[in-house]
Amino acid sequence: xxxxxxxxxxxxxxxxxxxxxxxxxxxxxxxxxxxxxxxxxxxxxxxxxxxxxxxxxxxxxxxxxxxxxxxxxxxxxxxxxxxxxxxxxxxxxxxxxxxxxxxxxxxxxxxxxxxxxxxxxxxxxxxxxxxxxxxxxxxxxxxxxxxxxxxxxxxxxxxxxxxxxxxxxxxxxxxxxxxxxxxxxxxxxxxxxxxxxxxxxxxxxxxxxxxxxxxxxxxxxxxxxxxxxxxxxxxxxxxxxxxxxxxxxxxxxxxxxxxxxxxxxxxxxxxxxxx
Amino acid sequence: xxxxxxxxxxxxxxxxxxxxxxxxxxxxxxxxxxxxxxxxxxxxxxxxxxxxxxxxxxxxxxxxxxxxxxxxxxxxxxxxxxxxxxxxxxxxxxxxxxxxxxxxxxxxxxxxxxxxxxxxxxxxxxxxxxxxxxxxxxxxxxxxxxxxxxxxxxxxxxxxxxxxxxxxxxxxx
Amino acid sequence: xxxxxxxxxxxxxxxxxxxxxxxxxxxxxxxxxxxxxxxxxxxxxxxxxxxxxxxxxxxxxxxxxxxxxxxxxxxxxxxxxxxxxxxxxxxxxxxxxxxxxxxxxxxxxxxxxxxxxxxxxxxxxxxxxxxxxxxxxxxxxxxxxxxxxxxxxxxxxxxxxxxxxxxxxxxxxxxxxxxxxxxxxxxxxxxxxxxxxxxxxxxxxxxxxxxxxxxxxxxxxxxxxxxxxxxxxxxxxxxxxxxxxxxxxxxxxxxxxxxxxxxxxxxxxxxxxxxxxxxxxxxxxxxxxxxxxxxxxxxxxxxxxxxxxxxxxxxxxxxxxxxxxxxxxxxxxxxxxxxxxxxxxxxxxxxxxxxxxxxxxxxxxxxxxxxxxxxxxxxxxxxxxxxxxxxxxxxxxxxxxxxxxxxxxxxxxxxxxxxxxxxxxxxxxxxxx
Numbered sequence: 017x018x019x020x021x022x023x024x025x026x027x028x029x030x031x032x033x034x035x036x037x038x039x040x041x042x043x044x045x046x047x048x049x050x051x052x053x054x055x056x057x058x059x060x061x062x063x064x065x066x067x068x069x070x071x072x073x074x075x076x077x078x079x080x081x082x083x084x085x086x087x088x089x090x091x092x093x094x095x096x097x098x099x100x101x102x103x104x105x106x107x108x109x110x111x112x113x114x115x116x117x118x119x120x121x122x123x124x125x126x127x128x129x130x131x132x133x134x135x136x137x138x139x140x141x142x143x144x145x146x147x148x149x150x151x152x153x154x155x156x157x158x159x160x161x162x163x164x165x166x167x168x169x170x171x172x173x174x175x176x177x178x179x180x181x182x183x184x185x186x187x188x189x190x191x192x193x194x195x196x197x198x199x200x201x202x203x204x205x206x207x208x209x210x211x212x213x214x215x216x217x218x219x220x221x222x223x224x225x226x227x228x229x230x231x232x233x234x235x236x237x238x239x240x241x242x243x244x245x246x247x248x249x250x251x252x253x254x255x256x257x258x259x260x261x262x263x264x265x266x267x268x269x270x271x272x273x274x275x276x277x278x279x280x281x282x283x284x285x286x287x288x289x290x291x
Numbered sequence: 292x293x294x295x296x297x298x299x300x301x302x303x304x305x306x307x308x309x310x311x312x313x314x315x316x317x318x319x320x321x322x323x324x325x326x327x328x329x330x331x332x333x334x335x336x337x338x339x340x341x342x343x344x345x346x347x348x349x350x351x352x353x354x355x356x357x358x359x360x361x362x363x364x365x366x367x368x369x370x371x372x373x374x375x376x377x378x379x380x381x382x383x384x385x386x387x388x389x390x391x392x393x394x395x396x397x398x399x400x401x402x403x404x405x406x407x408x409x410x411x412x413x414x415x416x417x418x419x420x421x422x423x424x425x426x427x428x429x430x431x432x433x434x435x436x437x438x439x440x441x442x443x444x445x446x447x448x449x450x451x452x453x454x455x456x457x458x459x460x461x462x463x464x
Numbered sequence: 465x466x467x468x469x470x471x472x473x474x475x476x477x478x479x480x481x482x483x484x485x486x487x488x489x490x491x492x493x494x495x496x497x498x499x500x501x502x503x504x505x506x507x508x509x510x511x512x513x514x515x516x517x518x519x520x521x522x523x524x525x526x527x528x529x530x531x532x533x534x535x536x537x538x539x540x541x542x543x544x545x546x547x548x549x550x551x552x553x554x555x556x557x558x559x560x561x562x563x564x565x566x567x568x569x570x571x572x573x574x575x576x577x578x579x580x581x582x583x584x585x586x587x588x589x590x591x592x593x594x595x596x597x598x599x600x601x602x603x604x605x606x607x608x609x610x611x612x613x614x615x616x617x618x619x620x621x622x623x624x625x626x627x628x629x630x631x632x633x634x635x636x637x638x639x640x641x642x643x644x645x646x647x648x649x650x651x652x653x654x655x656x657x658x659x660x661x662x663x664x665x666x667x668x669x670x671x672x673x674x675x676x677x678x679x680x681x682x683x684x685x686x687x688x689x690x691x692x693x694x695x696x697x698x699x700x701x702x703x704x705x706x707x708x709x710x711x712x713x714x715x716x717x718x719x720x721x722x723x724x725x726x727x728x729x730x731x732x733x734x735x736x737x738x739x740x741x742x743x744x745x746x747x748x749x750x751x752x753x754x755x756x757x758x759x760x761x762x763x764x765x766x767x768x769x770x771x772x773x774x775x776x777x778x779x780x781x782x783x784x785x786x787x788x789x790x791x792x793x794x795x796x797x798x799x800x801x802x803x804x805x806x807x808x809x810x811x812x813x814x815x816x817x818x819x820x821x822x823x824x825x826x827x828x829x830x831x832x833x834x835x836x837x838x839x840x841x842x843x844x845x846x847x848x849x850x851x852x853x854x855x856x857x858x859x860x861x862x863x864x865x866x867x868x869x870x871x872x873x874x875x876x877x878x879x880x881x882x883x884x885x886x887x888x889x890x891x892x893x894x895x896x897x
Contacts, residue, residue: 025319031761037327038387046319050368060745065590075750076761081742082750083593084762086616089586092578096587097742099576100548101594104742125579148460162461193385196378199368221385223460228385278572282542283709285567289529289539291703 024049027059029079034070040192040218041071044138047190047198048078048107054203062105065094067119069111070145071138071218088119091126091135098131099274105206106132112139116152116173126211127182129272134205134212137175138192140220140227148223160223176253176264179213180246186212187249188242188263191234192219197261204263210271217259233259242266298372299417304363306414306423310354310430312371313407316378318347324387331389333454336396343400346437357426374413379406390454397445404441408434465501469508476518479509527706533668533697534559534601536707537627538567540675541599543710545683546625547573548598550587552580552606555639556695557629560601581606585613585626592622593751595718595741597683601627604646605636607690611653614688618658618776620751621686621729621739623716625679630694632882641883642696644804645856650690651833651864659777661685662833664692664804666791669704671697674830676710677788684714685779686736692832694855696885697805722747727758729772735779780834789831789839796823797848798895803829803861806853809886813895816888824895829861840870850875851894857881 027049035041052062062080066072068087075082081104085093094108115123115137126135141158143149149161152173159167179187186208190201198216205212217234219227239252242263249265300306321344328337373379386399411431415424465486472482486505490498531539538560541549549568551561565575573596578584581602588598602610607628617624630646632638650662661681665674671693678689719726719738728749730737737758740747754762755769763769791807794814802810807828817824827843844850852862852875862877878894880886 032326032330033323034330035327036389037324037331037333037391038385039327040385042320042323042327042384047368054367060748061743063594063742064750076752079748081748083590083620084750084752084754085586085589085620086612086753089582089613089616092583092586093590093593095583096548096550096576096590096592096598097594098590099550099574099587100591100596100598101742104594121579122583125583147458160461160463165463196368196371196373219385221388225388225462231385274569274574274576276569276572276574278570280570282571285542285570286539289531289535290706291525291528291530 021056022053022059024053027052027079029077031076033077034073036222038221039070040140040216040220041074041138043192043195043198044071044109044136044216044218045074045077047195047202048074048109048136050199051202051206052078054199055206057105061103062107063094063097063101064107064109065097066090066109067114068145069114069143070220071109071111072114074109088114088117089122090114091119091122091133094133095126095129095131098133102132102273106134107206108133108135110135110137111144111151112137112141112153112173112175113143113151116175120152124178124182127179127184127213130183130185130211130269131273132209132211132271134202134208134214136202136205136214136216138216138218139175140218140224141172142220142223144220144223174253174258175213175215176256177250180249180253180265183269184213185210185265185267185269186263187253187265188212188214189261190214190216191230191261192216193231193234194261201263204266208266210269217261230259235260237262237264298374298413300372300414300423301418301420303420303422303426304358304361306418306427307354307358307361308363308366309371309414310411311351311358312366313378313410314347314351314354317403317407318344318351320384321347324384328389333389333391335393335451336391339393339396339400350433373410375406379403379410390456392451392453393448394445397441397448401438401441401445404434404438408438465504466508469505470511471508472505473509473511473514474518476521479506482509528703529706530701530703531668532559532699532701533665533671533693534629534699535563536668536671536704537601537629537665537675537691537693537698538563539707540672541625541627541679542567542571543672544625544676544679544712545597545715546599546679547571548576548588548591548596549573549600550576550578550584550591550598551600551602552578552584554603554606556631556699557601557603557606557627559698560627560629581609582613585610585624586616588624589613589617589620589622592617592624593620593742595716597623597679597716599625599627599679601629603629603631603639604633604649607646607649607653611649614660614690615654615656615658616753617688618654618660619753619755621737621776622751623682623686623688625675625682625689625691627675627691627693629698630692638883640695642694642805642885643856643882644692644694644806644854645858645860645881646692647803647832647854647856647860647864648858650692657773657777659780659834660687661689661780661831662692663689663831664829665697666804666807666828666830667704668697668700668702669707670830672707673710677712680712680714683716684736685783686716686739687776687780692804694805719747720744728760729756729758729775731758731771731775734782735775785831785836789829789836790843791828791830792825792843794818794823794825796825797846798823799825799827799844799847799850800853800891800895801827801829801850801861801865802853803832806855806886809888809891810853813888813891816892832861832864835864835868835870837868837870840865844870844872849895851878851891852876853878853886853891853894855880855882855886
């Protein structure tokens with residue numbers, strides 16, 4: 017294996033994260049830089065795209081091209097970028113609210129469009145930047161939000177199940193408290209040719225201090241993973257408590273990318289209007 | 292003595308790669324904590340973490356010196372033989388909080404330093420390589436000295452008023 | 465079918481040719497239907513009140529195109545260099561997209577059908593960030609959904625163009641009929657202080673030039689261009705004089721070899737800062753919808769906010785748009801101001817005026833924002849009567865010009881909403897009022 021010229025640290029920018037001390041996202045940032053170093057990615061050929069939220073601040077902390085867009089639209093911006101610039105490695109980072117609530121539609125369609133993009137969702141089951149409201153992945157009984165004082169009362173979103181149903185070919189779950197394993201997941205996701213979805217359980221120390229117990233709750237999958245079998249993947253995901261980590265599903269689907277070889281000139285096309 | 296290949300480190304080079312990663316990761320993480328404490332205006336705790344980052348960097352430099360002239364194996368992040376999910380000196384960061392007092396910060400530091408010391412002890416106990424035993428013991432001793440220093444430091448700390456957030460997270464119960 | 469026969473006479477078409485056409489279209493319905501239709505056609509054709517004069521047939525002519533306004537917008541986009549389009553189908557804009565999709569491919573570009581308009585605007589922003597001139601086309605409801613994205617493009621200084629083919633509004637409104645009622649959202653829809661470019665093509669032929677101009681100015685000024693076409697331009701077919709190839713000089717300023725201290729939002733004399741594209745070493749930055757400093761780092765400092773607000777305003781205000789901001793014709797002490805597609809009927813009014821030996825000035829505004837206040841005021845000098853004509857209910861242009869302080873108090877408004885087209889008689893009456 018060739019020795020990469022750059023160390024993980026070289027992929028960090030000089031901008032200091034605004035995250036709270038102890039935030040799980042630090043470990044995700046670190047894991048991403050380790051994955052980039054392991055793959056020997058050329059910094060300027062990487063674009064990290066995000067929406068809005070604590071985790072969506074990530075692009076500025078990576079020393080590559082970055083696009084910090086608007087709430088929920090990261091996958092759309094990334095899809096446009098990848099369609100126009102297939103030469104780039106495109107990584108999308110965001111949170112559970114950004115990806116599964118306001119950006120839910122783009123999540124579905126990014127899964128089925130299957131462009132060669134890696135999508136990392138740092139899931140802490142809460143809107144942290146707006147000071148602690150329930151997100152789509154929040155348990156229905158969590159009542160610490162002033163906005164839903166009795167809990168949301170509605171079942172939570174199952175990201176892996178929805179990704180599978182929508183057609184994603186690579187589905188994985190990681191935990192920010194496993195900083196040695198996280199880079200491996202991300203390396204596999206980035207190398208996967210197609211849309212790779214990685215849900216990272218990344219606790220919010222400020223609004224969800226209860227998530228400190230994740231350390232004891234996270235466990236490996238009891239089934240053999242990853243599977244290439246869609247039906248098996250569906251069973252594993254449905255039987256899972258949401259706390260198992262690893263690559264769940266990895267299968268090959270046709271990757272969508274516009275096929276556009278220039279073959280004519282505009283002046284020739286315009287002749288169609290001649291009377 | 293363990294025969295588990297997942298924890299046995301049998302060459303000096305492999306051991307030093309682990310030691311280097313341990314010290315560098317801990318230095319990075321202390322710096323990260325110091326930075327975010329500064330951003331949250333918890334200056335006293337930031338200073339503590341900055342100081343600890345300095346110690347780790349100093350250690351890393353010493354390990355680096357030991358590796359000079361050696362050809363080191365290239366390990367991926369998931370190849371390291373920690374007994375825990377991450378490098379031992381950087382593993383309970385989720386205990387940190389922007390409101391933490393210096394006493395609480397000291398507990399995190401102590402926990403990490405003890406974990407670091409225990410790692411070196413465990414390496415020395417499980418390896419068959421005499422040279423690795425020697426270096427690991429030296430480093431365990433050094434970490435042990437660190438732990439003692441932190442404990443002493445802890446007793447001399449002035450108990451300061453806890454920080455206050457005028458608009459704290461909602462915690463009904 | 466009787467009317468078709470009569471119309472054929474007016475157009476100078478031969479009865480035999482019409483019969484062939486009728487047979488072809490109706491053959492599937494059976495001989496009885498065809499026979500009835502042919503009898504009716506003949507009745508209309510041979511009616512004894514035949515007009516004395518028939519319209520000339522176009523025949524094979526040089527230097528003319530047969531084209532719709534929507535296709536013309538597509539041509540303008542391609543001429544302007546657009547090579548990526550993402551869009552969601554909507555009436556009456558879909559033909560722009562359907563025309564562009566296969567042609568973009570042949571030119572090495574692509575069109576991506578998005579899941580919604582929120583996606584399409586953000587997709588073109590992403591593509592433009594990658595360096596490819598990008599555009600989307602939509603109509604009122606879609607534009608409403610895109611507004612947040614437009615703000616992002618504006619603040620991150622990522623050029624994009626939106627062609628908005630207006631229809632009756634608000635809400636779903638009257639999707640298949642024309643109205644000029646999206647001027648307000650185009651001018652004022654964005655939150656925050658968000659100066660940008662707003663254009664309106666003045667005819668089907670002008671859709672080519674105006675769209676090209678809009679795309680290239682968005683690229684050059686690193687901002688957003690909104691082009692307000694409408695259903696009456698977009699879905700009408702016309703024979704037009706071939707638009708002359710127009711090689712406009714405006715391009716995006718690209719930094720290809722940045723030095724060590726590259727600043728994406730650097731202040732410059734013309735307030736346009738060179739942009740690096742992904743893959744350029746040493747030019748890495750994170751584009752952001754958050755307010756930022758010259759380097760692009762998020763900032764909530766007053767000094768950065770003011771500096772960047774000024775930059776985004778001044779680059780538009782200080783630019784020299786030349787004479788293309790409007791078409792100004794005629795002299796006299798009366799003036800009609802209009803915009804976009806209403807220019808057609810206003811020009812017809814002026815023609816009738818001149819036929820009667822009277823003078824009138826018409827000003828058809830093509831560049832609505834930034835409003836060329838000085839040039840417009842000059843064009844209005846000495847006018848005793850000013851009428852602002854537009855096809856909407858609220859007098860949106862009239863209100864805008866009032867707010868911009870370019871109209872004397874005596875100016876009046878003729879604002880007639882769709883779906884009925886504005887007619888010359890109505891405008892002539894308004895001038896007399």
